Amino acid sequence: MINKKVNSVQDALIGIKDNMTFMLGGFGLSGIPENAIAELVKSNITGITCISNNAGVDDFGLGLLLQNHQIKKMVSSYVGENDEFERQMLSGELDVELIPQGTLAERCRAAQAGFPAIFTPAGFGTEVAQGKETREFDGKMYVLEHAFKADFAFVKAWKGDEAGNLIFKGTARNFNPNMCGAARITVAEVEDLVPLGTLDPNQIHIPGIFIQRIFQGEIYEKRIEQRTVRQKVES
């Protein structure tokens, strides 16, 4: 077993520097690497480029890095629900590249899988395709999109072991598996770091080979963005 375990979030983030590019898992606030984000805020590094589907909300998730003016550029598919983000974008302080959600996922996966680029139909004929190579296959038009290049990927899983094997829960899975091994260094934080041999090899979502460092997250707030419920009808 090749041991990927580090004992603290500080150890997990060794090597982070100004002007680096980070991938961060999560959809909305679900499945975001809460502990890594909190430590990035403390680090005060600046000029960060973030590849993340969303930008958090004003006081949680990547919103915390925005409030602290640490982010130079966001590469995302959807950035609503964040006033500070909008303010920084409209004032020109923040550079924003909006790309289709499936393209974002596949540019991560391409980096993980060793493809330099992919062709996707998404965005053809729109401003997303401007300046990009397009090509026709079987009568349909596609846009060439390049694999991402990132320094660190910060992902969050439900369970993991010292070998770096990961299991995700529910829709908190989202972009996390696609970002594993898609950056130079992948840091996984887990809710539950279980003893080696506990996880069933049949149930592993991401094998440890894609992970360089794994640590037990200390606190998980797991905030809900849109709490929607129905009432039980008394019978």
Add this chain to the structure above:
Amino acid sequence: MLDKNGIAKRIAQEVEDGNYVNLGIGIPTLVANYVRTDIEVEFQSENGVLGMGPFPFDGEEDADIINAGKQTITTLPGSSFFDSAMSFSMIRGQHVDLTILGAMEVAENGDIANWKIPGKMVKGMGGAMDLVASADNIIVAMMHTNKRGESKLLSTCSLPLTGVGCVKKVVTNLAVLDVTKNGFKLIERAPGVSIEDIKNATQGTLIIEGDIPEMNL
């Protein structure tokens, strides 16, 4: 004239037995409430779930189980979770049968705009560009006119596009229209709405052939 629930109710009639369906945020989400109970349908949410169920009961919500609108949801027996790349493999690979989404504008050639108002609103396209670029059957659910009373069914879109030539059908508070190579073909009128009302609210080419029935809701 229909309200948002009425539009959802009419669109639900387009959902067929055995369909995998992706519902967008807003009116499309309401469609799930009106699908016939005697057919089998599975709802896909692009953040990574197939077989979505209703909202959870108070106290049973789970931060790890949400839909693309970030709302807490439940899953039904037979459901599955997956990562974003696999989710869009379902969409891009045309395994999802029907996509229902909202729009700010639809053009008579099937172009759709729904992600950006330059200088005003920039929230992003989310999965909409992937959905409209690949889905075989795309139905738009929207009001016929915007808040200023201007038509949203146009000869050409004025806003940045989400996709080109992709919309097949539009269901509004006033009408059901098919997108054909010659323009918007009027199929049905909403209850109490005249052909004249629809003409007045449609800027793009409107094709009216024969009797136009009222919707049967």
